[in-house]
Amino acid sequence: MDRLNDILNIVLGIHVDISWFLILSALMMFIGIYGFLTRRNTLAILISVELMLNAADINFAAFNRLLFPNGQEGYIFTLFSIAISAAETAIAIAVMINIYRNLKNNFVGNLDKLKW
Amino acid sequence: MEYTILILLLPFLSFLFLGLAGKWLSHRTSGLIGTTVLAAITILSYCTAYTYFTADRCADGSYATLVPYNATWLPLGHLNFDLGILLDPISVMMLIVITTVSFMVHIYSFGYMKGERGFQRYYAFLSLFTMSMLGLVVATNIFQMYLFWELVGVSSYLLIGFYYTLPAAVAASKKAFIVTRFADLGFLIGILIFGYYTGSFSFDFVNNLQMAEGTTPFIPCGIDKAIAAGGFILPTALTLMFIGGAGKSAMFPLHIWLPDAMEGPTPVSALIHAATMVVAGVYQVARLFPLWVTYAQDWMPIIIWVGVFTAFYAASVACAQSDIKRVLAFSTISQIAFMMVALGVCTEITTGHEHAGSIGYMASMFHLFTHAMFKACLFLGAGCIIHAVHSNEMVAMGGLRKYLPITHATFLISCLAISGIPFFSGFSSKDEIITACMAYSPAVGYIMTAIAAMTAFYMFRLYYGIFWGTENKELHTEHTPHEETIMTAPLVILSIITVGVGIYTTLAGFGLFEGYSFGSLISADGQDYRIHFDPSVASLSTIIAICSIALATYIFKGETQPVADRMYNAAPRLHRWAYKRFYMDEVYQFITHRIIFAYVSRPIAWFDRHVIDGFFNFLAWGTHTLSNNIKGFQSGRVQQYALVFLIGILVLILMIL
Numbered sequence: 001m002d003r004l005n006d007i008l009n010i011v012l013g014i015h016v017d018i019s020w021f022l023i024l025s026a027l028m029m030f031i032g033i034y035g036f037l038t039r040r041n042t043l044a045i046l047i048s049v050e051l052m053l054n055a056a057d058i059n060f061a062a063f064n065r066l067l068f069p070n071g072q073e074g075y076i077f078t079l080f081s082i083a084i085s086a087a088e089t090a091i092a093i094a095v096m097i098n099i100y101r102n103l104k105n106n107f108v109g110n111l112d113k114l115k116w
Numbered sequence: 117m118e119y120t121i122l123i124l125l126l127p128f129l130s131f132l133f134l135g136l137a138g139k140w141l142s143h144r145t146s147g148l149i150g151t152t153v154l155a156a157i158t159i160l161s162y163c164t165a166y167t168y169f170t171a172d173r174c175a176d177g178s179y180a181t182l183v184p185y186n187a188t189w190l191p192l193g194h195l196n197f198d199l200g201i202l203l204d205p206i207s208v209m210m211l212i213v214i215t216t217v218s219f220m221v222h223i224y225s226f227g228y229m230k231g232e233r234g235f236q237r238y239y240a241f242l243s244l245f246t247m248s249m250l251g252l253v254v255a256t257n258i259f260q261m262y263l264f265w266e267l268v269g270v271s272s273y274l275l276i277g278f279y280y281t282l283p284a285a286v287a288a289s290k291k292a293f294i295v296t297r298f299a300d301l302g303f304l305i306g307i308l309i310f311g312y313y314t315g316s317f318s319f320d321f322v323n324n325l326q327m328a329e330g331t332t333p334f335i336p337c338g339i340d341k342a343i344a345a346g347g348f349i350l351p352t353a354l355t356l357m358f359i360g361g362a363g364k365s366a367m368f369p370l371h372i373w374l375p376d377a378m379e380g381p382t383p384v385s386a387l388i389h390a391a392t393m394v395v396a397g398v399y400q401v402a403r404l405f406p407l408w409v410t411y412a413q414d415w416m417p418i419i420i421w422v423g424v425f426t427a428f429y430a431a432s433v434a435c436a437q438s439d440i441k442r443v444l445a446f447s448t449i450s451q452i453a454f455m456m457v458a459l460g461v462c463t464e465i466t467t468g469h470e471h472a473g474s475i476g477y478m479a480s481m482f483h484l485f486t487h488a489m490f491k492a493c494l495f496l497g498a499g500c501i502i503h504a505v506h507s508n509e510m511v512a513m514g515g516l517r518k519y520l521p522i523t524h525a526t527f528l529i530s531c532l533a534i535s536g537i538p539f540f541s542g543f544s545s546k547d548e549i550i551t552a553c554m555a556y557s558p559a560v561g562y563i564m565t566a567i568a569a570m571t572a573f574y575m576f577r578l579y580y581g582i583f584w585g586t587e588n589k590e591l592h593t594e595h596t597p598h599e600e601t602i603m604t605a606p607l608v609i610l611s612i613i614t615v616g617v618g619i620y621t622t623l624a625g626f627g628l629f630e631g632y633s634f635g636s637l638i639s640a641d642g643q644d645y646r647i648h649f650d651p652s653v654a655s656l657s658t659i660i661a662i663c664s665i666a667l668a669t670y671i672f673k674g675e676t677q678p679v680a681d682r683m684y685n686a687a688p689r690l691h692r693w694a695y696k697r698f699y700m701d702e703v704y705q706f707i708t709h710r711i712i713f714a715y716v717s718r719p720i721a722w723f724d725r726h727v728i729d730g731f732f733n734f735l736a737w738g739t740h741t742l743s744n745n746i747k748g749f750q751s752g753r754v755q756q757y758a759l760v761f762l763i764g765i766l767v768l769i770l771m772i773l
Contacts, residue, residue: 033758033762036755036758037755037758037759037762038755045754045755108753108754108755109753111752111753111754112751112752112753113752114752115750115751115752
């Protein structure tokens with residue numbers, strides 16, 4: 001990381017600090033939220049959820065580096081989080097396949113049975 | 117005396133068995149089970165009575181009061197509720213009365229209830245009733261009495277409403293239950309006052325108490341404490357208990373349930389509403405009699421005048437009724453009132469021929485015994501008649517003596533007994549009551565003599581109306597009325613008792629031989645009291661009874677009844693009033709519906725419906741409206757949820773910042 005930082009600094013004359021990572025993760029987060037709220041296809045919603053999760057993972061890694069430069073715990077938790085999101089994706093896709101079998105489409109607007 | 121517990125247990129088990137398994141039993145089996153159990157407890161009761169009355173008297177000349185069983189049922193600190201068995205002369209006498217009549221009724225019901233739907237249920241209820249009534253009379257404390265008192269009320273309710281498909285029977289059972297229950301409120305309050313001030317419910321004021329080994333001892337009855345707390349407390353408690361007794365014993369104005377109770381099967385009327393349950397009130401006063409006479413003698417005129425008025429009222433109504441069971445019902449009310457009056461006029465405890473004031477207690481119990489036998493016989497006879505002609509109305513009868521000879525003979529014997537003709541049991545007991553009344557006050561004595569004359573008159577009006585007079589031919593064309601042996605056998609037994617007791621006591625009473633009399637077994641202080649009739653009272657009441665019978669014969673015996681018609685035409689309104697029972701039911705109807713319902717219940721109901729219900733309806737309406745307005749949030753659309761969630765989070769964050 002430090003080397004990458006140096007190269008960027010020398011070649012492009014910019015200094016990459018923690019704010020860059022936070023901006024990236026915030027962008028991913030809000031793109032994910034936007035996608036989650038606006039997409040009609042459940043698969044696209046799932047991708048948005050993954051974006052939000054990954055934004056959180058980036059935050060993990062970035063803060064680990066900032067606060068505990070020699071520690072590895074943040075990275076390990078990021079790995080956990082990725083594993084969990086993989087499992088969640090598997091379940092979500094299974095659910096979607098079942099939705100598709102029942103409804104012959106995959107639009108979230110049709111899934112409004114769960115109400116009063 | 118340990119076997120006395122079986123007298124209570126056997127009918128209870130029979131009730132449980134018949135009630136639970138009756139569905140799978142045939143009519144015959146269930147009837148036989150009930151009757152066998154009754155036969156067994158009848159034998160046990162006779163054994164008990166024999167053992168009890170042949171045992172040696174105590175040093176003071178009275179019989180011991182035995183308590184073979186007594187156990188704490190509900191411990192409540194200082195005031196325990198006990199259950200047990202107490203044997204003293206009156207409870208042993210009641211055992212005999214109850215089991216005898218109940219046994220007769222069990223046998224009789226084989227014929228009367230034959231093929232009836234719910235035959236097993238009927239026998240189960242009879243067992244329940246017998247158990248409750250026996251439990252009532254052997255109670256060791258006032259609370260046990262109250263417990264079984266309510267149980268007999270329930271059995272009475274169940275049996276009056278036995279034909280529950282008939283609206284009249286349902287209404288009658290409800291009426292009986294509510295009226296007696298209302299009166300029992302007085303009883304309960306009386307018990308609570310009594311228990312609160314004396315610290316005990318026990319009958320520990322009886323003579324020569326002998327507790328069996330291993331029984332819970334009675335908590336001593338702190339009469340002194342109650343007197344110390346206020347002289348009026350004991351009399352008030354006793355009077356409140358008397359209200360309960362008056363309700364059960366159908367004293368005016370709480371008598372209204374008894375005539376309607378005749379909607380039940382006739383054997384039930386014989387058992388419950390003539391011989392046993394309705395005398396529970398008399399029995400209760402007799403049980404508490406030592407308290408009455410010692411601490412509440414000033415209040416005893418209440419008993420006397422309630423009794424005198426009831427006796428007169430019921431006798432006058434009985435003269436005009438046309439339904440034979442109603443005549444008998446009013447006659448029962450009148451006779452029970454005689455017993456009550458007899459208790460009321462008993463002002464002394466010490467017996468002996470110089471103590472005329474003490475006869476009443478013995479006379480009351482004696483009349484209770486004889487009345488149970490002949491009135492049960494009359495009711496069962498009425499059942500035979502109703503069974504034969506399928507109607508309760510006297511119009512449908514007439515000339516039945518040819519068709520129902522045994523019923524006729526036993527009915528006549530019982531009518532003579534209730535009228536007070538010598539050599540029939542009613543004579544001896546009624547004569548003692550009138551003697552007791554005369555000793556108290558000649559006015560009461562003459563009033564009671566006049567009522568006894570009315571009794572003879574209306575009983576013979578009934579008798580002639582059923583067995584003589586015009587025969588209702590068209591009713592008899594389809595089938596000739598006939599009687600069945602199983603139904604006449606109890607009649608014969610009961611009339612043999614009536615005649616046997618009558619002959620014995622009459623001869624003994626006139627001093628033709630020296631022997632035990634009823635007073636030897638039961639008297640106010642338990643001493644051996646030999647009944648000797650007062651010649652003036654005996655002759656007066658005999659003459660007056662014969663005159664009334666002659667009058668009834670003159671008026672009602674013929675095929676046509678010109679005198680009766682003339683009397684009717686002379687005072688149609690009086691007849692109508694008496695026929696309508698002096699509009700007592702209408703008065704009750706007026707008081708309950710027009711006054712209590714209209715001015716108390718209806719405002720309360722309005723308050724309930726509008727204020728209380730309104731408040732809760734408002735709550736429900738508010739919740740409903742609110743939920744209607746906000747339920748749009750729960751659209752089921754995931755993305756909308758997410759948006760709300762997001763906005764919520766943002767708001768939270770803004771708040772934190």
